[in-house]
Amino acid sequence: MRRFVFLAACGIAHSAHAEVPLPAEGVWRFPASNGSGLTLDVRDRTVGIGLYTYDEDGDSVWYSGAGQLVDGVLDTDLSLYRETAPGVVEAVGAPREFRLTFSDSTHATLSFDGTNNIATEHLAFGADYMSGWTPQGLPAHALPDLRGHWLFATRPSEAMGLSSAYDVEFAVSSVSEDGRTALFRSIDYPVDGRPDALRTYEMRCAPFEASTRCDLVAGILPVESGDVPRLVGSFDPRDLSPNRAAGTDEFGDVFGFRIPADVQAAPQPGIWQIVGRNGSGMTLDVRENGAAVGLFSYDAEGNATWSLAQGPIVQNTLAATLTAFSGGSCLACEQQDPEAQTVTRALSLQFVSATRALLVIDNADPITLVLLPYGTGYVQSPMENDPLEIDFGPHPVPRLSGRWAFTQSDVATQREPDAGVALDFIDHEVTPADDGVHAARISARAADIARGLVPEPFNEQRSLDCGTFGGAAVATCEMFYRAVEDSEIDDPPAFESHAVGDLSDLSGTRYIGTGTGGLDATVWGFQLPTASDTP
Structure with missing residues (x-):
């Protein structure tokens, strides 16, 4: 298995093997281990991993690596790093075996360092989930609110097959009284050549026959002869995350991407590297209503540390409080909730572009960050x-x-x-x-x-x-x-x-x-x- 120094200035050779769905990028949590989590940076088939948790003494530690997603399984090694001298970062101990098996885009089980079947799920931060929607036993948080601007595109199964793309603005949502059906309807657009007609899109999520799915349908109102509603794609509701959807139609795969409301503050989620500082950096998860930051570095003794911040991006800048935690339990230990350290730091993160940013902590000199270029040639x-x-x-x-x-x-x-x-x-x-x-x-x-x-x-x-x-x-x-x-x-x-x-x-x-x-x-x-x- 390939090993990857987290946030190091190196690339990973691209090797593609895709299945729908893809895991949702961003922050994942462990429901049974409060205070620990994952950040996944999904670049097609290559996935960067940051695992933040605690050691047996309750001190915060983080592991990192990257691997290829094959048939819904991410199997690689993660390493714990230590700063042995100023600017010198080395792996500590043997690599830990890491395996994520995805049941859908937002749920997986983890095997890590001898501990198996740890449930993990995509964190529902920053998104409004349909609380009344529970068909066929799916959890109430399974369906994110899709209102906003989306781009859906098809990927035909044939290598040179025709593609299509659909630009959709979901404006209205509703849930049936019994919580069995959720409906998202788009803005109605005038149709060229038919001034009295409107084009509309609907995403209807409900039990269909023996399965529960969400169908995206395009149609024209009023209906005339020859106006047949077109099925754009069918999606498993568990494969709808706040920023991306994965589904199929009769010709191949269909993907949806949420277009941020504030284009000028649209940094790329994922793993960011501190320029010129090997082994330190930041993970970034961006949602419609805010962003979450994980800052990974070392203390004065060279031990790995991590701290978290969350807040809205206003005028290209995230201003938030950076908090470190301690006293939590390791993944194989008896559950113990961590405590936030009383000393916090002020974080200011200014995005110069989608892939460049300036980080200021407690009014210190700015630190330059760049999106780590890996996973794509x-x-x-x-x-x-x-x-x-x-x-x-x-x-x-x-x-x-x-x-x-x-x-x-x-x-x-x-x-x-x-x-x-x-x-x-x-x-x-x-x-x-x-x-x-x-x-x-x-x-x-x-x-x-x-x-x-x-x-x-x-x-x-x-x-x-x-x-x-x-x-x-x-x-x-x-x-x-x-x-x-x-x-x-x-x-x-x-x-x-x-x-x-x-x-x-x-x-x-x-x-x-x-x-x-x-x-x-x-x-x-x-x-x-x-x-x-x-x-």
Whole structure:
């Protein structure tokens, strides 16, 4: 098994083997061990792990590692680290065996260091759960409130199958009196060409025949001849987490991603590294109404310590109280609740971008943090002329190969949304430009089937280019678009810029940009997990 030094500046080779569902990223808790928990950083099939708990003396300790998710099982080793000298971090003792077996996206059992069958579940912090919904014995907290802006995208089972994407704003929710059915209904959008008609989406969760599931259905009101409601996807309610959904339709897999309400404060959840400080860092879980931070470091004697903070992100900054705990029980010990230390610290976490942040504790000098680049192949050819490179170091370019879903709609306009597009990025190259600046081009071929167009074999091309264009002082990534009317065309139209974003808002699994050509709405992109038969 591969070992991984938590928060160290190293990468993990990408190996994909996917099954639906994926585990929900973020904070997980142990119902039987109050005060201990997990943070999972899910990057497609690679999952980073931070386990915070206590030793036999009740002192706080944390273990870390990463592994590949195979058939719903995450099996790897975790290590405990100690700072043996200033800036020197070494593993202490033998690696501990770690195994998480997922029953769904939000529930799993843990085997760790000889202790088996420890129940763990995704923590429901920051989300409003439907308290009255208990069909077929599912726990009342099983269904998160889905109201808000979502992007759903399909991943066909065939390698070159057509994809579709659906931009949905759930605005209304209701639960039946007997708690057997939950309904989420979207804003109704006018339909082009039919001024009296409305397009609507519904997520209905209820017992269907022998199973309990949630069906996402798209339809048009009023119904006319030929208007048939379309089943977008079916989801197990336990595979609906506050930020992501995993389901299926008749052609393959369907994934949903929540688009944050405050785009300007949308840092990437996961594992963050303190620049230049091996073995120390931060875990971050971001939800609709706030964020949770776990800070992992060492005390004066070099022993591993951890502390926690939680609060809302306001104007790109999280201001909260950082609290350490002690006196809790280890996972194999008799349960004993920990106590919060009376001495707390003030934490200020300012997000410069989706992948860069400044941390200030008790008014000390700022500490630079960057999202740890692992789990997705990164091109080690950083952009030049990056004004933040002095403080944060060079920013690597993620390899974006695979399927992505993009949307550029503004649901606040009450217009029929741009249904988005799912792109297959198939080529990747890094080349030096004429001025010596590295540029990355990832070419895509896609079918704009949202408009009902069937390509022969494709009817459009898009690419995402990252570089310092036109002598700009910041490294940007631009989405370019070109229509292809005929596959044998000799001189196709030039690419036109469709969206532009800062390179540091491109994390390898998510993209934030702004539309061009007069369309200044935010462009969002999410990477769809790799198909199980993809090498």
